[in-house]
Amino acid sequence: MGVGETIGLIHDGDSVTLSGVSMVRAPMAFVKEIVKAKRKELSIIDREPGIDFDILIGAGAVKRVRFAMLGLELLGLAPNFRRAAEQGEIEYLETTCGAITNGLRAGAMGMPFVPVKGIIGTDLLPLHEKKGTWRVIDDPFSGEKIVAVKAIIPDVAVIHVQKADKFGNASIEGARFEDVYKAKSAKTLIITAEEIVDTKYFVGHPERNTIPYFYTAAVVHVPKGAYPTACYNYYPPDYGFVKNYVSMCRAGRFDEFIERWLRGEEDEN
Amino acid sequence: MKIKIADIMIKAMAQTLADGDTVLHGLGSPLPAIAMHLAKASHAPDLVFFPVSEGLDPNPDRYRLRLSSADPDHFVGAKAVIELIETFDLASKGKLTAMFLGGAQIDSRGNTNLTCIGDYQRPKIKLPGGAATSFLTPLVKKLILWTTHHSKRVFVDRLNFLTGLGYEEGKDKEVTIITDKAVFMVEKGYLVLKSVHKDVSVKDVVENMSFAPIVGKYGVTTTPTSEDMVLIRNIDPDGIRFSEFEG
Numbered sequence: 001m002g003v004g005e006t007i008g009l010i011h012d013g014d015s016v017t018l019s020g021v022s023m024v025r026a027p028m029a030f031v032k033e034i035v036k037a038k039r040k041e042l043s044i045i046d047r048e049p050g051i052d053f054d055i056l057i058g059a060g061a062v063k064r065v066r067f068a069m070l071g072l073e074l075l076g077l078a079p080n081f082r083r084a085a086e087q088g089e090i091e092y093l094e095t096t097c098g099a100i101t102n103g104l105r106a107g108a109m110g111m112p113f114v115p116v117k118g119i120i121g122t123d124l125l126p127l128h129e130k131k132g133t134w135r136v137i138d139d140p141f142s143g144e145k146i147v148a149v150k151a152i153i154p155d156v157a158v159i160h161v162q163k164a165d166k167f168g169n170a171s172i173e174g175a176r177f178e179d180v181y182k183a184k185s186a187k188t189l190i191i192t193a194e195e196i197v198d199t200k201y202f203v204g205h206p207e208r209n210t211i212p213y214f215y216t217a218a219v220v221h222v223p224k225g226a227y228p229t230a231c232y233n234y235y236p237p238d239y240g241f242v243k244n245y246v247s248m249c250r251a252g253r254f255d256e257f258i259e260r261w262l263r264g265e266e267d268e269n
Numbered sequence: 270m271k272i273k274i275a276d277i278m279i280k281a282m283a284q285t286l287a288d289g290d291t292v293l294h295g296l297g298s299p300l301p302a303i304a305m306h307l308a309k310a311s312h313a314p315d316l317v318f319f320p321v322s323e324g325l326d327p328n329p330d331r332y333r334l335r336l337s338s339a340d341p342d343h344f345v346g347a348k349a350v351i352e353l354i355e356t357f358d359l360a361s362k363g364k365l366t367a368m369f370l371g372g373a374q375i376d377s378r379g380n381t382n383l384t385c386i387g388d389y390q391r392p393k394i395k396l397p398g399g400a401a402t403s404f405l406t407p408l409v410k411k412l413i414l415w416t417t418h419h420s421k422r423v424f425v426d427r428l429n430f431l432t433g434l435g436y437e438e439g440k441d442k443e444v445t446i447i448t449d450k451a452v453f454m455v456e457k458g459y460l461v462l463k464s465v466h467k468d469v470s471v472k473d474v475v476e477n478m479s480f481a482p483i484v485g486k487y488g489v490t491t492t493p494t495s496e497d498m499v500l501i502r503n504i505d506p507d508g509i510r511f512s513e514f515e516g
Contacts, residue, residue: 021339022296022337022338022339023339024337024339047353048296067398068398068399068400069296069398069399070398071296071398073296073297073337074297074336074337074509074512074513075336077395077396082394085395086395088391094384094398094399096399096401096403097400097401097405098361098404099403099404101353101357102354102357105354116361116404117360117361117404117407117408118360118407118408119404119407120407121407121437122403122431122432123389124399124403124432125403127389174324174344175341175344176323177323230340230341232344233341236342237336237337239336
């Protein structure tokens with residue numbers, strides 16, 4: 001199956017989470033398909049996304065974004081996200097790492113919410129209480145106040161992995177971040193993989209299977225599918241690509257970047 | 270080669286850590302990452318090193334600083350994959366002892382704003398966000414805040430948004446603030462000057478803050494030794510640690 005053939009699994013208005021953090025293992029080939037297919041009104045959600053979310057926002061695919069941090073680390077603020085937030089073009093909900101990761105874990109566990117420590121006393125709390133994503137409750141045992149974080153159940157998770165078989169058994173090598181929870185909480189899971197391996201790869205080494213087949217709706221072979229973000233054991237992040245992206249955005253040339261990127265020209269540098 | 274402010278800040282950060290501390294650094298954290306290596310290589314060999322890149326205890330001899338703190342290259346010599354959520358579980362159990370966090374705005378109690386400048390609904394500047402700040406600041410015993418832009422813009426009377434909690438009365442929590450000019454600690458709810466960096470005057474420190482810190486007995490921030498500098502330069506031969514000081 002080609003990456004373009006799975007795009008039908010994502011619909012306008014869906015909530016979507018993507019694998020990786022910052023410049024590591026984001027499913028960039030799939031992000032490109034979302035842009036190509038001109039998906040609209042998406043709610044995108046992730047702990048610490050970067051260029052993946054910024055491109056989707058710049059391309060007009062996003063209505064709502066939920067994140068704990070969205071930036072490009074030492075390479076600067078995420079230019080499209082920043083503009084869209086400041087101009088009121090998108091709705092944004094800032095969260096905090098411990099809440100979003102546990103919200104996804106609750107989704108994976110099938111629990112309606114999880115209690116999460118910390119947070120009380122910060123200005124994030126009233127924002128989320130208003131949105132209905134967090135609530136302060138009394139611990140039924142100790143009576144102490146604690147934040148209940150509502151389960152996060154995305155319509156779609158797209159997870160890029162190093163290896164998968166054709167049935168959707170998937171192996172994440174190195175850092176997993178919250179990707180296993182994302183995969184298990186989402187209603188529809190799409191796996192993109194650097195390599196398609198024979199199922200024999202997992203037989204005798206079941207510990208390699210970080211996301212087993214019965215969670216997976218579709219699996220796609222996409223070598224360099226995370227590029228320009230990194231894929232451990234395959235390639236590092238391409239910092240030059242991200243720097244160039246930032247300078248093109250700052251020069252008002254995002255549309256030109258997108259045209260070139262969709263044609264595959266940016267990826268050839 | 271000259272010792273720079275970044276190196277003095279790294280040394281000061283390393284000195285906040287004790288042997289046996291369990292420490293996490295997040296994204297965009299070049300100075301804390303080097304400081305954790307420095308502490309572990311010198312006075313804190315049993316420090317447990319949790320990087321946001323998730324490879325437990327990376328090998329300092331092969332570790333090279335990168336533009337992303339999550340670069341998978343930081344897996345060199347790692348002994349295990351520790352998912353970030355696992356370090357959060359440790360924090361919930363009181364077993365994550367220290368965390369380094371930034372502050373776009375910092376007030377006199379060590380509270381921080383990393384969310385926005387101006388109003389949240391229609392911000393003048395939307396900052397990248399607090400990451401783990403709101404969750405972790407109430408949970409760790411040692412909170413180490415840093416800024417590379419010691420100024421009135423950073424040290425404010427009133428935060429535009431309260432992302433992170435600094436001093437909390439009655440709690441076993443040590444709040445240290447390390448800037449490009451000085452080191453402070455929050456004591457009984459007040460910011461107290463602890464040391465100024467070499468060649469920085471107290472006047473320069475105080476005049477670049479919107480509120481007055483408590484200035485009593487203070488020292489000169491320890492300058493890294495030549496041995497420290499060998500480690501710092503081995504980890505960061507490309508000078509990535511200086512990039513935070515630009516702009």
